[in-house]
Amino acid sequence: MKINKEIRQLAREMLRASFTDGRLDGGKIASLVQSLITKRPRHFMDVLQYFKRLLRLEIEKRHARIEGATQLARRRRSISLRG
Amino acid sequence: MSSILEEIETKIAGLKTSTSKSNVGVVRETGDGVARIEGLSDVMLNEMIEFPNGVFGLALNLEETEVGAILLGETTKVSEGDEVKTTGKLLQVPVGKALLGRVVNTIGLPLDDKGPIKTETFYPLEKKSPRALSSRRSVSQPVQTGIMAIDAMIPIGRGQRELIIGDRATGKSDDRDRHNHQSGALEQGRRRRRRQELSTALLHLRCDRSEEFQRRALTRRSRTRRRDAVHDNHFRACVGHSNESISRAVCRRGDGRVVHGQWNGRAHHL
Numbered sequence: 219m220k221i222n223k224e225i226r227q228l229a230r231e232m233l234r235a236s237f238t239d240g241r242l243d244g245g246k247i248a249s250l251v252q253s254l255i256t257k258r259p260r261h262f263m264d265v266l267q268y269f270k271r272l273l274r275l276e277i278e279k280r281h282a283r284i285e286g287a288t289q290l291a292r293r294r295r296s297i298s299l300r301g
Numbered sequence: 302m303s304s305i306l307e308e309i310e311t312k313i314a315g316l317k318t319s320t321s322k323s324n325v326g327v328v329r330e331t332g333d334g335v336a337r338i339e340g341l342s343d344v345m346l347n348e349m350i351e352f353p354n355g356v357f358g359l360a361l362n363l364e365e366t367e368v369g370a371i372l373l374g375e376t377t378k379v380s381e382g383d384e385v386k387t388t389g390k391l392l393q394v395p396v397g398k399a400l401l402g403r404v405v406n407t408i409g410l411p412l413d414d415k416g417p418i419k420t421e422t423f424y425p426l427e428k429k430s431p432r433a434l435s436s437r438r439s440v441s442q443p444v445q446t447g448i449m450a451i452d453a454m455i456p457i458g459r460g461q462r463e464l465i466i467g468d469r470a471t472g473k474s475d476d477r478d479r480h481n482h483q484s485g486a487l488e489q490g491r492r493r494r495r496r497q498e499l500s501t502a503l504l505h506l507r508c509d510r511s512e513e514f515q516r517r518a519l520t521r522r523s524r525t526r527r528r529d530a531v532h533d534n535h536f537r538a539c540v541g542h543s544n545e546s547i548s549r550a551v552c553r554r555g556d557g558r559v560v561h562g563q564w565n566g567r568a569h570h571l
Contacts, residue, residue, distance in 0.1 A: 242305075247309075248308065255316065263313065266309065269309070270313070274306055277303065
């Protein structure tokens with residue numbers, strides 16, 4: 219099913235509300251998802267799916283993948299694991 | 302952070318969506334205990350429909366664009382714009398042992414604050430008449446009343462029912478009696494004799510008014526008061542009795558209206 223404009227808007231608003239001091243807040247995200255499931259607005263499943271996609275993109279945007287042909291130095295590896 | 306995504310995925314997978322179809326309409330206008338509803342496309346005739354605030358209605362008028370329903374309950378609780386649902390049930394009431402000792406309204410809803418009536422048996426309010434009525438023969442034999450206007454324009458069948466409307470003293474009862482074969486020559490003679498007796502009684506009453514009545518009115522005003530008046534229905538019961546009983550049974554007001562009934566305090570004000 220095609221995701222319409224309202225679904226996208228709601229999911230984006232949820233994403234904006236998920237930040238605390240510029241970083242994604244796990245507690246906020248959980249409460250947002252819970253309230254959406256409780257209220258069950260129209261197309262809430264599609265909103266959740268789209269919100270998940272936005273979160274995934276946001277998380278990917280804030281991560282850097284470092285690849286090397288040789289073994290990475292310990293410091294660099296720890297940075298990449300910490301995210 | 303990927304744990305959050307996994308958590309959301311788990312929640313989405315755990316959600317179950319169920320769909321249910323319900324036929325819903327909107328009240329367009331309401332008044333005089335009738336609501337006109339738009340949007341109820343799948344409603345049956347005589348189906349119970351549910352309004353907000355626990356009010357029920359009965360769909361009686363199915364038109365192309367709207368449904369007319371009579372309201373069975375508090376009509377003031379229904380207003381324009383209210384959402385209406387069909388119930389899929391014809392007008393019915395709960396029956397069974399659960400109904401024992403309960404106080405219900407006309408459509409079987411409880412009024413005694415003891416909770417809903419738990420029964421699985423319902424009985425339709427509108428159903429076929431008992432066999433004694435349905436097995437009657439249909440009307441097939443004409444009856445000649447002897448009144449040309451009636452026989453020509455509204456012929457009557459034997460055993461049928463007919464509404465007779467008319468102004469007073471236009472002969473409605475005569476027609477009825479004739480149709481019911483109660484008014485043969487004997488009956489007509491009886492009625493004529495009663496009329497004669499009535500005239501005699503009236504004469505007596507008028508005579509009484511001059512002297513006897515005035516005297517009684519002055520002496521026993523609070524207890525007895527006479528009026529010269531008459532009504533043929535009561536006259537039937539009164540013929541053969543004293544003039545006093547006639548005046549008690551029927552009173553004629555000053556404006557010519559006849560009020561019949563037993564003598565009581567109200568008649569003082571006539």
